[in-house]
Amino acid sequence: xxxxRWPPGDLVIWxxxxxxxxxxxxxxxxxxxxxxxxxxxxNTYQLTLDRNAALIxxxxxxxxxxxxxxxxxxxxxxDSRRCFHWLLAALxxxxxxxxxxxxxxxxxFSQGINLSTNTFYMFYLSLTFFHxxxxxxxxxxxxAVALKARRGCYSAAEHTGVETGASYWHMVDLVWMIxxxxxxxxx
Amino acid sequence: xxxxxxxVAKLYFIAAIGLFVGQILFGLxxxxxxxxxxxxxxxxxFNQARAVHTNLLIVWLIFGFMGAAYYxxxxxxxxxxxxxxxxxxxxxxxxxxxxxxxxxYIVMPFADLAKLTxxxxxxxxxxxxxxxxxxxxxxxxxxxxAFLANIGFTILKGRKTVINLVLLMGLTGLAxxxxxxxxxxxxxxxxxxxxxxxxxxWVEGVWELILGSILxxxxxKTTGVDREVIEKWLYVIIAMTLIxxxxxxxxxxxxIGTPEFWQWWGSIFSALEPIPFFMMTVFAFNxxxxxxxxxxxxxxxxxxxGTAVMAFxxxxxxxxxxxxxxxxxxxxxxxxxxxxxxxxxxxxYVMINLAIISYAMPLLRGREAANSNKSQVLEMWSFWLMTIxxxxxxxxxxxxxxxxxxxxxxxxxxxxxxxxxxxxxxFYVLRELTGxxxxxxxxxxxxxxxxxxxxxxxxxxxxxxxxx
Amino acid sequence: xxxxxxxxxxxxxxxxxxxxxxxxxxxxxVNHLSGRFFAFLVFGxxxxxxxxxxxxxxxxxxxxxxxxxxxxxxxxxxxxxxxxAFWRTL
Numbered sequence: 135x136x137x138x139r140w141p142p143g144d145l146v147i148w149x150x151x152x153x154x155x156x157x158x159x160x161x162x163x164x165x166x167x168x169x170x171x172x173x174x175x176x177n178t179y180q181l182t183l184d185r186n187a188a189l190i191x192x193x194x195x196x197x198x199x200x201x202x203x204x205x206x207x208x209x210x211x212x213d214s215r216r217c218f219h220w221l222l223a224a225l226x227x228x229x230x231x232x233x234x235x236x237x238x239x240x241x242x243f244s245q246g247i248n249l250s251t252n253t254f255y256m257f258y259l260s261l262t263f264f265h266x267x268x269x270x271x272x273x274x275x276x277x278a279v280a281l282k283a284r285r286g287c288y289s290a291a292e293h294t295g296v297e298t299g300a301s302y303w304h305m306v307d308l309v310w311m312i313x314x315x316x317x318x319x320x321x
Numbered sequence: 322x323x324x325x326x327x328x329v330a331k332l333y334f335i336a337a338i339g340l341f342v343g344q345i346l347f348g349l350x351x352x353x354x355x356x357x358x359x360x361x362x363x364x365x366x367f368n369q370a371r372a373v374h375t376n377l378l379i380v381w382l383i384f385g386f387m388g389a390a391y392y393x394x395x396x397x398x399x400x401x402x403x404x405x406x407x408x409x410x411x412x413x414x415x416x417x418x419x420x421x422x423x424x425x426y427i428v429m430p431f432a433d434l435a436k437l438t439x440x441x442x443x444x445x446x447x448x449x450x451x452x453x454x455x456x457x458x459x460x461x462x463x464x465x466x467a468f469l470a471n472i473g474f475t476i477l478k479g480r481k482t483v484i485n486l487v488l489l490m491g492l493t494g495l496a497x498x499x500x501x502x503x504x505x506x507x508x509x510x511x512x513x514x515x516x517x518x519x520x521x522x523w524v525e526g527v528w529e530l531i532l533g534s535i536l537x538x539x540x541x542k543t544t545g546v547d548r549e550v551i552e553k554w555l556y557v558i559i560a561m562t563l564i565x566x567x568x569x570x571x572x573x574x575x576x577i578g579t580p581e582f583w584q585w586w587g588s589i590f591s592a593l594e595p596i597p598f599f600m601m602t603v604f605a606f607n608x609x610x611x612x613x614x615x616x617x618x619x620x621x622x623x624x625x626x627g628t629a630v631m632a633f634x635x636x637x638x639x640x641x642x643x644x645x646x647x648x649x650x651x652x653x654x655x656x657x658x659x660x661x662x663x664x665x666x667x668x669x670y671v672m673i674n675l676a677i678i679s680y681a682m683p684l685l686r687g688r689e690a691a692n693s694n695k696s697q698v699l700e701m702w703s704f705w706l707m708t709i710x711x712x713x714x715x716x717x718x719x720x721x722x723x724x725x726x727x728x729x730x731x732x733x734x735x736x737x738x739x740x741x742x743x744x745x746x747x748f749y750v751l752r753e754l755t756g757x758x759x760x761x762x763x764x765x766x767x768x769x770x771x772x773x774x775x776x777x778x779x780x781x782x783x784x785x786x787x788x789x
Numbered sequence: 790x791x792x793x794x795x796x797x798x799x800x801x802x803x804x805x806x807x808x809x810x811x812x813x814x815x816x817x818x819v820n821h822l823s824g825r826f827f828a829f830l831v832f833g834x835x836x837x838x839x840x841x842x843x844x845x846x847x848x849x850x851x852x853x854x855x856x857x858x859x860x861x862x863x864x865x866x867x868x869x870x871x872x873x874a875f876w877r878t879l
Binding site for chain 3: 181204316318
């Protein structure tokens with residue numbers, strides 16, 4: 135079978151994904167090079183982050199991505215009901231991510247930490263919050279796809295919408311895979 | 322033209338072009354004042370003439386946007402405008418208020434204008450681009466509300482297309498952010514902070530939505546590409562615009578007394594602002610390449626493609642040039658900014674207005690689809706004259722800016738401002754001469770409305786094209 | 790189409806691999822293990838995870854032409870920049 139020339143989902147979402155990846159790439163590089171000039175500061179305050187929360191969140195995102203993969207597989211077998219259920223499960227994992235991340239923010243904010251506290255926290259809060267907003271956007275997209283799937287708008291023959299939402303959600307997951315070691319672990 | 326009420330757009334377009342001519346004349350005056358400092362002094366000092374130049378620009382662009390909205394909203398919604406009389410009434414109110422304000426700037430010192438309009442009661446005057454007397458600002462709000470009601474109810478009544486909704490979002494944003502023109506904190510940091518909510522969030526935020534939707538409309542009409550494809554592009558372009566543009570406001574917050582994180586936020590997000598403009602370029606060329614038919618209005622297609630390219634260059638590339646905080650540390654408020662301002666405004670907002678005017682005017686004047694070949698040729702000449710001169714104006718100002726940054730701020734022995742100004746005078750002379758070429762282009766543009774208007778319509782590949 | 794089944798679907802194997810790499814990263818993190826070896830180990834895992842997600846979850850493995858490499862190229866760029874910045878500080 136000939137391989138297709140285009141990635142799954144709408145091509146426009148892939149252009150959007152590339153733009154988003156560029157944004158995160160610049161952010162990651164800025165973090166890394168700024169850290170190189172403030173190694174002590176970054177190493178000190180990195181220790182105040184909660185790695186267990188980050189673990190839960192990483193697992194939550196990976197799992198939800200996996201559920202989305204299963205949702206796409208279901209619709210390819212013309213099973214919209216199962217597709218809908220997998221998407222709901224993925225959304226539940228996304229919600230878990232938002233809750234855990236909010237708890238982390240609450241912890242930091244209650245200690246009076248904000249964007250002006252120091253350069254490390256500036257980056258930590260900005261990067262993770264930018265990603266946080268992407269999780270929300272990704273969940274909105276998944277929810278829209280899930281509702282359409284429940285109404286039976288997709289089929290094995292035509293399910294570009296499911297693939298489009300899935301591709302975006304995997305991007306959100308992918309970015310976190312880099313963010314987790316970069317901000318929480320590497321020292 | 323499918324709906325009778327679209328006709329009101331014509332008034333707005335004519336006013337826009339008239340004010341455009343005024344803007345360029347005042348541009349030439351202040352350009353001359355860069356060379357001969359006392360030119361027309363004390364009758365018309367630089368600060369007042371500059372306010373006229375910039376205010377006329379903003380007002381005519383808004384006239385153009387309103388005209389565009391009155392033209393395309395009924396067509397998209399497939400229903401007549403709910404209150405065409407209100408559109409006409411507001412046109413005259415807006416024009417009268419605008420004209421009175423401009424006359425005020427010209428005939429009396431700014432302080433006298435402030436006194437005359439009772440600025441003391443509710444002071445809002447004097448800030449760059451928001452110089453208008455408070456009463457004018459209130460008038461603008463009334464006009465904007467009436468306009469939004471008219472457009473909004475029309476959209477609600479009719480078919481809801483993505484183009485209409487994005488346009489409505491942009492126009493609502495335009496009105497909402499203008500409200501910050503009334504907010505005038507005494508703390509100068511807060512003052513500047515919110516001032517940018519009008520200035521930046523207009524041109525690098527909501528206006529881009531207006532630009533995107535008008536461009537999408539023209540492309541649907543002239544290329545015949547599926548609406549669905551164009552709408553998808555519009556979605557990602559506006560999403561990217563809002564993500565980068567809103568936080569990108571930070572690139573104005575580097576040196577005004579705001580917290581340091583703005584240097585990061587501003588640098589990173591505004592560095593990404595060229596992306597939506599680049600997408601727009603790819604989008605426009607893609608759609609024209611995929612076109613299902615050749616539209617006889619070649620001039621309109623040229624303007625649309627020109628917008629996509631020049632907006633990317635002017636707003637995207639020239640903006641990126643000085644947007645990173647470490648660069649802006651040196652270039653802030655120099656001729657680099659002026660260079661960027663000229664090409665960005667021309668490329669993005671002047672050209673999109675001329676594009677929709679080019680598309681709609683022949684139809685509003687009773688043509689089936691396009692002007693005669695003769696007037697289109699003239700219009701395309703004006704396109705190249707104006708576009709090439711703006712490119713050269715931008716290049717001259719960029720050169721002046723680089724020299725200015727070096728001599729005044731970067732070299733080991735920095736020179737005083739005025740000394741530097743006299744050293745870079747050559748570039749101001751070149752800019753002024755190029756400005757005259759621009760004026761020539763504008764005259765050709767205006768002439769294109771009158772020349773060849775009795776000749777038969779242009780056709781595609783020899784066959785007469787039926788109604789668009 | 791009969792694909793050989795290894796008890797689990799291929800995507801489930803990928804999922805389990807991602808989890809395993811994540812737990813190792815977490816282990817390095819909670820024990821504050823530092824230095825070039827550990828830092829680049831977990832960062833290498835991150836890049837590998839990214840490639841797995843791009844290939845299997847986003848489905849680029851089954852695509853021909855330039856898009857096949859979209860995620861890979863991004864990972865190489867980010868990987869190079871981050872490595873360059875971290876190298877001399879560790």
